Amino acid sequence: xxxxxxxxxxxxxxxxxxxxxxxxxxxxxxxxxxxxxxxxxxxxxxxxxxxxxxxxxxxxxxxxxxxxxxxxxxxxxxxxxxxxxxxxxxxxxxxxxxxxxxxxxxxxxxxxxxxxxxxxxxxxxxxxxxxxxxxxxxxxxxxxxxxxxxxxxxxxxxxxxxxxxxxxxxxxxxxxxxxxxxxxxxxxxxxxxxxxxxxxxxxxxxxxxxxxxxxxxxxxxxxxxxxxxxxxxxxxxxxxxxxxxxxxxxxxxxxxxxxxxxxxxxxxxxxxxxxxxxxxxxxxxxxxxxxxxxxxxxxxxxxxxxxxxxxxxxxxxxxxxxxxxxxxxxxxxxxxxxxxxxxxxxxxxxxxxxxxxxxxxxxxxxxxxxxxxxxxxxxxxxxxxxxxxxxxxxxxxxxxxxxxxxxxxxxxxxxxxxxxxxxxxxxxxxx
Amino acid sequence: xxxxxxxxxxxxxxxxxxxxxxxxxxxxxxxxxxxxxxxxxxxxxxxxxxxxxxxxxxxxxxxxxxxxxxxxxxxxxxxxxxxxxxxxxxxxxxxxxxxxxxxxxxxxxxxxxxxxxxxxxxxxxxxxxxxxxxxxxxxxxxxxxxxxxxxxxxxxxxxxxxxxxxxxxxxxxxxxxxxxxxxxxxxxxxxxxxxxxxxxxxxxxxxxxxxxxxxxxxxxxxxxxxxxxxxxxxxxxxxxxxxxxxxxxxxxxxxxxxxxxxxxxxxxxxxxxxxxxxxxxxxxxxxxxxxxxxxxxxxxxxxxxxxxxxxxxxxxxxxxxxxxxxxxxxxxxxxxxxxxxxxxxxxxxxxxxxxxxxxxxxxxxxxxxxxxxxxxxxxxxxxxxxxxxxxxxxxxxxxxxxxxxxxxxxxxxxxxxxxxxxxxxxxxxxxxxxxxxxxxxxxxxxxxxxxxxxxxxxxxxxxxxxxxxxxxxxxxxxxxxxxxxxxxxxxxxxxxxxxxxxxxxxxxxxxxxxxxxxxxxxxxxxxxxxxxxxxxxxxxxxxxxxxx
Numbered sequence: 001x002x003x004x005x006x007x008x009x010x011x012x013x014x015x016x017x018x019x020x021x022x023x024x025x026x027x028x029x030x031x032x033x034x035x036x037x038x039x040x041x042x043x044x045x046x047x048x049x050x051x052x053x054x055x056x057x058x059x060x061x062x063x064x065x066x067x068x069x070x071x072x073x074x075x076x077x078x079x080x081x082x083x084x085x086x087x088x089x090x091x092x093x094x095x096x097x098x099x100x101x102x103x104x105x106x107x108x109x110x111x112x113x114x115x116x117x118x119x120x121x122x123x124x125x126x127x128x129x130x131x132x133x134x135x136x137x138x139x140x141x142x143x144x145x146x147x148x149x150x151x152x153x154x155x156x157x158x159x160x161x162x163x164x165x166x167x168x169x170x171x172x173x174x175x176x177x178x179x180x181x182x183x184x185x186x187x188x189x190x191x192x193x194x195x196x197x198x199x200x201x202x203x204x205x206x207x208x209x210x211x212x213x214x215x216x217x218x219x220x221x222x223x224x225x226x227x228x229x230x231x232x233x234x235x236x237x238x239x240x241x242x243x244x245x246x247x248x249x250x251x252x253x254x255x256x257x258x259x260x261x262x263x264x265x266x267x268x269x270x271x272x273x274x275x276x277x278x279x280x281x282x283x284x285x286x287x288x289x290x291x292x293x294x295x296x297x298x299x300x301x302x303x304x305x306x307x308x309x310x311x312x313x314x315x316x317x318x319x320x321x322x323x324x325x326x327x328x329x330x331x332x333x334x335x336x337x338x339x340x341x342x343x344x345x346x347x348x349x350x351x352x353x354x355x356x357x358x359x360x361x362x363x364x365x366x367x368x369x370x371x372x373x374x375x376x377x378x379x380x381x382x383x384x385x386x387x388x389x390x391x392x393x394x395x396x397x398x399x400x401x402x403x404x405x406x407x408x409x410x411x412x413x414x415x416x417x418x419x420x421x422x423x424x425x426x427x428x429x430x431x
Numbered sequence: 432x433x434x435x436x437x438x439x440x441x442x443x444x445x446x447x448x449x450x451x452x453x454x455x456x457x458x459x460x461x462x463x464x465x466x467x468x469x470x471x472x473x474x475x476x477x478x479x480x481x482x483x484x485x486x487x488x489x490x491x492x493x494x495x496x497x498x499x500x501x502x503x504x505x506x507x508x509x510x511x512x513x514x515x516x517x518x519x520x521x522x523x524x525x526x527x528x529x530x531x532x533x534x535x536x537x538x539x540x541x542x543x544x545x546x547x548x549x550x551x552x553x554x555x556x557x558x559x560x561x562x563x564x565x566x567x568x569x570x571x572x573x574x575x576x577x578x579x580x581x582x583x584x585x586x587x588x589x590x591x592x593x594x595x596x597x598x599x600x601x602x603x604x605x606x607x608x609x610x611x612x613x614x615x616x617x618x619x620x621x622x623x624x625x626x627x628x629x630x631x632x633x634x635x636x637x638x639x640x641x642x643x644x645x646x647x648x649x650x651x652x653x654x655x656x657x658x659x660x661x662x663x664x665x666x667x668x669x670x671x672x673x674x675x676x677x678x679x680x681x682x683x684x685x686x687x688x689x690x691x692x693x694x695x696x697x698x699x700x701x702x703x704x705x706x707x708x709x710x711x712x713x714x715x716x717x718x719x720x721x722x723x724x725x726x727x728x729x730x731x732x733x734x735x736x737x738x739x740x741x742x743x744x745x746x747x748x749x750x751x752x753x754x755x756x757x758x759x760x761x762x763x764x765x766x767x768x769x770x771x772x773x774x775x776x777x778x779x780x781x782x783x784x785x786x787x788x789x790x791x792x793x794x795x796x797x798x799x800x801x802x803x804x805x806x807x808x809x810x811x812x813x814x815x816x817x818x819x820x821x822x823x824x825x826x827x828x829x830x831x832x833x834x835x836x837x838x839x840x841x842x843x844x845x846x847x848x849x850x851x852x853x854x855x856x857x858x859x860x861x862x863x864x865x866x867x868x869x870x871x872x873x874x875x876x877x878x879x880x881x882x883x884x885x886x887x888x889x890x891x892x893x894x895x896x897x898x899x900x901x902x903x904x905x906x907x908x909x910x911x912x913x914x915x916x917x918x919x920x921x922x923x924x925x926x927x928x929x930x931x932x933x934x935x936x937x938x939x940x941x942x943x944x945x946x947x948x949x950x951x952x953x954x955x956x957x958x959x960x961x962x963x964x965x966x967x968x969x970x971x972x973x974x975x976x977x978x979x
Contacts, residue, residue, distance in 0.1 A: 316796075323756075326813070
């Protein structure tokens with residue numbers, strides 16, 4: 001089919017579908033006509049603004065290549081982005097309440113923007129610090145670092161420090177039941193807060209800030225141990241399978257296939273339940289079962305990756321040269337192959353760490369993970385989850401469960417930023 | 432025709448590395464008339480491909496045209512808008528890449544890719560361009576022109592794919608085609624066919640062409656005029672015959688002189704001497720299919736045996752049998768008169784140490800994460816049990832031996848070396864084991880001629896100093912002539928002819944040896960015409976071995 005004919009047909013089809021959809025909706029509800037007209041006019045306005053923007057750009061710059069070769073879609077993108085920025089600024093400065101009733105949308109938007117800006121500035125300052133302090137090597141590293149990676153490293157450092165020194169930093173103990181339950185976060189007595197507990201207390205009166213800090217220790221620490229175990233197991237077996245091949249490879253791969261065929265979370269739940277029933281349910285025992293079970297389940301993914309990477313490396317001539325030299329298996333795997341697999345394995349480590357971490361949080365949320373009274377972010381989200389219903393009229397109350405969820409999200413994002421940067425760096429080495 | 436079709440004036444191109452722009456091309460001019468073929472030659476890094484791409488108004492990522500103009504038929508491609516360029520590229524200017532195998536989309540049939548251009552540019556309908564494609568395939572002498580277009584790229588051989596690529600470039604009948612090393616990756620016998628068909632079709636349609644290559648003999652056959660480049664500067668330009676008979680510049684002369692390297696003949700072997708390596712009636716198989724049949728030859732001390740043949744003839748498989756990577760099914764390998772265990776895993780350290788290997792692709796032969804010092808130091812430590820200062824001294828001595836400055840290169844990674852330097856490191860790693868025998872597997876075929884000559888000279892020097900024996904696997908007969916003492920010609924896993932070099936280059940030959948020998952391009956611009964006349968043009972497809 002000719003390309004223009006194809007595009008024409010596709011365009012007509014899409015237009016027809018949209019029109020038909022609108023007609024059906026209007027038939028159901030006439031009142032939505034105004035809404036549709038507004039949307040239609042807005043899109044039309046944006047389109048013509050984009051056209052104008054490109055035309056003016058061309059005229060003003062004397063047909064510079066940037067505007068001359070700009071596709072219409074890109075011009076539309078610029079205009080849309082500009083409109084969104086203007087809207088964001090306008091929305092940010094809206095009043096936070098109408099006649100004493102808080103406007104949750106504005107409040108949450110403000111928090112999000114403020115958080116974003118604070119983190120961006122912190123990351124920028126951190127990178128500035130790294131560029132001026134330290135050895136020649138580390139300074140050079142920071143000079144080539146994007147802001148996202150600086151942010152990631154900063155967050156990971158903060159988490160590491162907090163989880164190592166949790167006992168020193170936390171104002172109260174994680175199991176300590178203090179005076180009042182359900183103190184609202186924010187420390188503002190006017191809406192039910194208490195300056196002694198800046199992030200409030202939970203449903204039985206434990207300090208949320210302290211539990212968040214201890215939760216870092218428990219959740220992050222356990223996730224880290226589990227991921228290391230998964231990599232030790234999956235990586236070793238994967239490289240062995242790639243190097244030796246033959247029946248060992250077949251046996252291991254099919255076993256891994258079988259394990260991967262079962263949905264991971266349900267499988268973990270099942271196994272932990274069995275283990276608990278079979279060997280005892282003391283809380284430290286459950287934690288150990290959980291670590292082992294998640295490590296085994298996640299090692300299947302690591303196995304797949306390291307086997308695939310290993311197979312690409314093992315056919316290289318330098319491996320053949322090493323084999324012909326008479327090198328043993330450990331030298332081949334650890335000295336010749338592993339250094340060439342660092343980049344993909346490291347990337348996988350970052351991602352896997354996040355997944356393990358989320359799995360632990362999910363299991364705790366379901367009640368079989370880290371056992372109370374130990375603080376854990378997943379459990380904290382579960383325990384306070386009902387407060388999310390207050391979001392529309394009492395934003396400060398609704399924040400309580402979101403704090404732990406935010407801690408999880410922040411770490412996940414940070415780890416991914418760092419991993420992306422590392423991958424980019426290692427692929428850029430070949431230039 | 433007063434105005435040339437393509438006029439490049441004062442072209443400056445820069446590349447970005449480490450945050451600064453460095454010049455790649457320094458003010459090159461080029462004129463190309465309709466129907467004219469210009470050859471661009473130079474070693475790798477001379478900027479040949481960059482100029483080739485720039486003549487389409489295109490640069491790779493991280494490269495920019497900083498000054499100058501590329502005027503194609505009145506349109507300056509440097510300043511033209513993307514839409515204007517789109518209208519020209521593919522329709523009036525076409526490009527044929529070095530590796531057709533990597534340039535075809537493996538998921539689509541050849542004909543579907545062939546018709547894409549004409550349909551996109553509204554030159555013809557799909558049916559018309561399919562018809563035309565079949566006609567082009569016929570003119571390019573592809574076997575089964577009616578059917579071959581409906582195969583996937585992996586179902587045709589490399590030489591056929593390269594011709595299909597040329598047909599694709601021809602699909603819109605462009606005025607200009609840029610050929611970027613179209614035959615470098617092919618065997619000599621296949622190369623001939625591709626060269627002949629490219630030249631025919633360019634003549635038939637009066638197409639102008641820029642032919643980029645580092646093989647002087649090839650360019651002599653194809654081009655009306657030749658431009659020699661060195662590190663982004665033009666060295667000289669003149670028509671082909673003048674260039675070949677009377678080059679002006681020193682650099683051009685040195686390029687021309689490369690092919691004259693030949694080491695003096697050595698006295699022949701004393702009869703009855705024990706050979707260093709002896710391949711005894713080896714038959715080997717991959718799976719259940721035999722790929723080597725009853726191969727036998729000897730390699731004596733201090734001598735070089737060249738194993739010649741096109742790809743798939745079993746040269747590298749023979750090397751795998753000798754090293755023990757592929758234990759032969761029948762027969763065995765003797766080393767100094769002693770039988771070696773067939774499998775390398777059962778050979779002891781001493782046996783492994785005596786036979787070393789140098790690989791074709793230095794890129795994959797060196798571990799990219801290990802420094803030069805580590806790469807060479809490992810066999811020193813492993814075989815000679817040297818540590819610390821002694822090891823460092825030995826590595827330094829080896830680096831000096833391969834003519835690289837030890838202090839400068841010890842801590843470098845392979846990515847910081849040029850192709851020729853990497854190959855030298857490969858040689859040093861083999862030497863580190865202090866072997867008696869080295870297998871050189873196509874060690875020069877990935878390098879351009881000046882660098883390759885340097886490697887050959889180094890190998891010859893090392894042989895004289897250390898009394899090494901080489902098994903030299905190659906498909907390039909110029910290399911054979913330069914370095915070997917004895918020649919083994921292989922075809923389809925069998926030895927078809929073997930003997931002293933002097934004998935082998937004298938008739939009478941086995942018919943296959945003859946084909947190989949006559950397929951090596953010569954510097955005479957009439958060579959291809961003469962050869963085609965001699966073989967009979969229609970015959971060319973049958974004479975050369977067309978494998979699937």
